Amino acid sequence: NAGVTQTPKFQVLKTGQSMTLQCAQDMNHEYMSWYRQDPGMGLRLIHYSVGAGITDQGEVPNGYNVSRSTTEDFPLRLLSAAPSQTSVYFCASRPRQGLRNTIYFGEGSWLTVV
Amino acid sequence: RKEVEQDPGPFNVPEGATVAFNCTYSNSASQSFFWYRQDCRKEPKLLMSVYSSGNEDGRFTAQLNRASQYISLLIRDSKLSDSATYLCVVNYNFNKFYFGSGTKLNVKP
Numbered sequence: 001n002a003g004v005t006q007t008p009k010f011q012v013l014k015t016g017q018s019m020t021l022q023c024a025q026d027m028n029h030e031y032m033s034w035y036r037q038d039p040g041m042g043l044r045l046i047h048y049s050v051g052a053g054i055t056d057q058g059e060v061p062n063g064y065n066v067s068r069s070t071t072e073d074f075p076l077r078l079l080s081a082a083p084s085q086t087s088v089y090f091c092a093s094r095p096r097q098g099l100r101n102t103i104y105f106g107e108g109s110w111l112t113v114v
Numbered sequence: 115r116k117e118v119e120q121d122p123g124p125f126n127v128p129e130g131a132t133v134a135f136n137c138t139y140s141n142s143a144s145q146s147f148f149w150y151r152q153d154c155r156k157e158p159k160l161l162m163s164v165y166s167s168g169n170e171d172g173r174f175t176a177q178l179n180r181a182s183q184y185i186s187l188l189i190r191d192s193k194l195s196d197s198a199t200y201l202c203v204v205n206y207n208f209n210k211f212y213f214g215s216g217t218k219l220n221v222k223p
Contacts, residue, residue, distance in 0.1 A: 042118070043201070103160070107157050108156075108157055
């Protein structure tokens with residue numbers, strides 16, 4: 001089972017560069033989201049989507065864009081990378097219905113901005 | 115104020131010990147509660163949901179105290195393989211889950 005697949009796993013960017021973190025899930029989950037994890041901060045929600053064509057902002061959306069053209073894919077775009085965006089990024093998905101449904105995470109993308 | 119707060123630890127315990135973690139949450143309208151486990155440099159994975167009446171899964175017991183707005187996780191007979199970071203997760207809006215920063219557990223031989 002592929003589950004949630006993120007690429008790339010590691011990336012180094014220069015300040016001002018742009019890039020896209022890819023995320024795909026094969027579980028037909030309506031809900032997808034992106035988190036970043038920083039030491040001592042826990043996971044913070046960047047953007048989320050409840051279905052194709054629908055996205056919304058989370059806690060820390062500035063500097064990031066998302067789109068959801070298909071149920072399977074939810075890419076995260078860094079528009080102009082800054083050192084403050086150095087972090088571990090996790091894509092996640094879950095079925096839309098049910099408060100207790102499990103969140104499934106991708107393996108993470110380690111991003112360093114220099 | 116953080117939505118979810120946890121003691122970062124680390125909790126260093128010998129094998130076979132019983133250890134407990136607490137987590138407090140700020141929003142009284144919170145609807146669902148979970149414990150996730152995260153191994154070093156890995157993604158979080160669901161350990162267990164937390165139900166109002168408390169629930170048990172093998173050596174793990176979770177409790178919810180709505181009046182005091184905290185949840186707890188008790189691990190009995192700790193194993194070396196229990197060493198990980200335990201994340202408390204709270205949801206009060208279907209679309210938004212709030213994660214604590216985690217409590218690190220080291221189980222030593």
